[in-house]
Amino acid sequence: MVFRIYFYQIFYLEYHPMQELISHIEKFIPNLDDRIRQDITQFFKLRKLTKGEHLVHEGQISKNVYFIKKGLLRNYIIKNDKDETIWFCFPEDFITVFSSFQLQIPGRENTIALTDCELYWISFEKLEELNAQSHAWERLSRVFTIKFAIQQETRLFMLQTMNAEEKYDYLGEHFPHIIQQIPNKYVASYLGITRETLSRIRARKT
Amino acid sequence: MVFRIYFYQIFYLEYHPMQELISHIEKFIPNLDDRIRQDITQFFKLRKLTKGEHLVHEGQISKNVYFIKKGLLRNYIIKNDKDETIWFCFPEDFITVFSSFQLQIPGRENTIALTDCELYWISFEKLEELNAQSHAWERLSRVFTIKFAIQQETRLFMLQTMNAEEKYDYLGEHFPHIIQQIPNKYVASYLGITRETLSRIRARKT
DNA sequence: CACATTTATTGACATACATCACAAATTTTT
DNA sequence: AAAAATTTGTGATGTATGTCAATAAATGTG
Numbered sequence: 001m002v003f004r005i006y007f008y009q010i011f012y013l014e015y016h017p018m019q020e021l022i023s024h025i026e027k028f029i030p031n032l033d034d035r036i037r038q039d040i041t042q043f044f045k046l047r048k049l050t051k052g053e054h055l056v057h058e059g060q061i062s063k064n065v066y067f068i069k070k071g072l073l074r075n076y077i078i079k080n081d082k083d084e085t086i087w088f089c090f091p092e093d094f095i096t097v098f099s100s101f102q103l104q105i106p107g108r109e110n111t112i113a114l115t116d117c118e119l120y121w122i123s124f125e126k127l128e129e130l131n132a133q134s135h136a137w138e139r140l141s142r143v144f145t146i147k148f149a150i151q152q153e154t155r156l157f158m159l160q161t162m163n164a165e166e167k168y169d170y171l172g173e174h175f176p177h178i179i180q181q182i183p184n185k186y187v188a189s190y191l192g193i194t195r196e197t198l199s200r201i202r203a204r205k206t
Numbered sequence: 207m208v209f210r211i212y213f214y215q216i217f218y219l220e221y222h223p224m225q226e227l228i229s230h231i232e233k234f235i236p237n238l239d240d241r242i243r244q245d246i247t248q249f250f251k252l253r254k255l256t257k258g259e260h261l262v263h264e265g266q267i268s269k270n271v272y273f274i275k276k277g278l279l280r281n282y283i284i285k286n287d288k289d290e291t292i293w294f295c296f297p298e299d300f301i302t303v304f305s306s307f308q309l310q311i312p313g314r315e316n317t318i319a320l321t322d323c324e325l326y327w328i329s330f331e332k333l334e335e336l337n338a339q340s341h342a343w344e345r346l347s348r349v350f351t352i353k354f355a356i357q358q359e360t361r362l363f364m365l366q367t368m369n370a371e372e373k374y375d376y377l378g379e380h381f382p383h384i385i386q387q388i389p390n391k392y393v394a395s396y397l398g399i400t401r402e403t404l405s406r407i408r409a410r411k412t
Numbered sequence: 413c414a415c416a417t418t419t420a421t422t423g424a425c426a427t428a429c430a431t432c433a434c435a436a437a438t439t440t441t442t
Numbered sequence: 443a444a445a446a447a448t449t450t451g452t453g454a455t456g457t458a459t460g461t462c463a464a465t466a467a468a469t470g471t472g
Binding site (some may be wrong): 413414415416417418419420421422423424425426427428429430431432433434435436437438439440441442 | 443444445446447448449450451452453454455456457458459460461462463464465466467468469470471472
Binding site (some may be wrong): 077139141142152160192 | 354
């Protein structure tokens with residue numbers, strides 16, 4: 001019994017070294033092409049980051065897209081010496097500075113590891129090559145681009161139509177993991193409010 | 207000479223009845239597949255709207271995507287009896303309520319014609335069929351989804367990092383056609399400010 | 413062209429949220 | 443475990459922008 005479990009694990013790891021990534025994709029693309037599974041195993045690479053390390057710096061071209069196996073990251077811009085959070089990401093998210101990656105131009109955002117991280121990544125060139133060669137890859141890319149665009153739409157809606165308290169409540173309802181896992185000062189800047197305002201909103205709730 | 211021009215126009219119109227649409231797509235996809243050109247001519251249909259008419263109502267599923275041949279439209283939501291503009295669109299834009307269209311679920315946005323309009327449209331089902339059949343269509347869809355996502359990113363950046371005056375200036379610099387062609391009350395709600403505030407900002411400039 | 417309706421402007425006042433300053437609590441480092 | 447550093451909480455005060463109200467300008471309509 002023990003042997004069987006052990007054997008299974010070895011087999012599993014060797015055959016699908018990027019199982020988290022493949023399983024995640026399968027949530028959105030059932031009947032995933034075997035060829036794509038192979039390409040993923042072959043072309044995605046692992047990168048580790050330690051807490052506080054930057055994945056992307058302002059002014060640089062985002063050459064890769066990453067899938068988070070483990071860890072949390074924060075994306076932010078500096079504007080008038082103020083740090084404004086654009087997004088957080090969690091395990092199972094794909095991340096990149098979108099416009100910088102897609103257009104291969106310098107971006108104004110920074111991405112930093114909030115904890116130690118393990119990421120799988122693939123380059124823009126390689127991904128475009130796969131997209132050009134294979135309809136299935138092109139579809140995969142499209143599906144995740146749609147997912148990203150819908151997230152943006154949701155965030156725009158939140159920022160444009162809600163006041164500070166409504167935004168905080170919305171976050172608690174729809175993205176509780178952000179409130180649970182991210183320091184308040186970053187949550188505040190993500191909501192476009194100050195730490196003090198967030199602190200007062202939280203005080204009112206108790 | 208007159209005859210030749212006339213003849214050319216007839217030929218042109220008959221052969222490419224959706225020339226504006228095809229030309230627009232070619233700006234982003236050079237060497238457009240002839241098959242796609244044919245599909246466009248065959249599967250896109252024309253729809254006319256008169257000023258004040260709604261293209262999409264809140265609560266309804268966006269079943270089509272439209273390309274604007276002529277006219278202006280405004281997309282908005284009603285929240286606490288207040289009308290908040292999400293976007294405007296102009297000739298050569300593709301429009302739909304994105305998440306409602308992609309997920310085929312009811313949306314909370316409304317789209318209304320600000321002027322008489324002529325639109326080309328195609329249904330979700332037909333477009334998905336084309337995307338499934340043809341790699342070239344899938345790529346086309348992906349390219350325009352990327353374009354949309356980048357627009358959203360820009361707007362998010364504007365809303366999150368700028369104050370009222372900066373937003374207005376940004377609009378004047380990057381999207382002057384909005385300021386030139388759209389009534390101020392809608393521009394204000396698009397910027398997330400009141401008409402009064404916009405009016406004061408404009409007064410300061412002169 | 414005159415009248416009606418909609419849109420833009422301007423002033424007085426209200427308010428949500430920011431800023432500054434400092435204390436308390438929590439987390440990290442040694 | 444103590445010390446240092448970081449994050450959070452709270453009060454006093456400031457300010458950008460909202461709200462309400464009334465007028466002016468622009469646009470639409472018979």
